[in-house]
Amino acid sequence: MNPQAAQPPPLLAGVTTVTETLTKIADANPSFLATNQKATVLLEIARAEAQLAELKLRVMADAGDVAADTPASPDAHKHPIADPAQPPQTRRPGASVPLGRVESARLSHSQVSSRTSASVKTGRAGAHLR
Known part of the structure; x- marks a missing residue:
């Protein structure tokens, strides 16, 4: 068996790494950061958001086949492809709000x-x- 055949494509692996990392730091408290650290974190979050938005647009631009392959069902409106502007909502454990x-x-x-x-x-x- 080819060891590369079992590996996910780079786009999927990268996005999975991002979500796994965000899950690991979900309970981190920014109150304990110094002001300059908070500023740096905010800047990096803005950069990450821009990169993710750009990647999402590139994938959506080529996702016509996904929409065509998504079966029609009574719950189809709940699928992220039905309305990409309304992504699936998640709530991290222990969220205060x-x-x-x-x-x-x-x-x-x-x-x-x-x-x-x-x-x-x-x-x-x-x-x-x-």
Whole structure:
């Protein structure tokens, strides 16, 4: 048997490594970091987000075959391919804020757009961010 045949493709192996590493540090407390360390962590998170977003877009651009191969079912809307903008939600064990509360705190795109439009019309652009 070919030893390379059993190895996952590099894209899958890389993404799996990222998620496994995030799981390992899920309970790390940033309160104990020095200010400069927090700044560095935030910068690295932004870099990682950008790289993951770019990779996701490249895979999605070539994922027409996945959508075509995904069987239609009553639960098809729950599949990440059905709405890639709504990724599967996970809740790490011991999280202090329930995921539903975090989700409800977020503004929808239409809420942000309407607030931005109203602020621009009244000459108070950016006021909705304060």
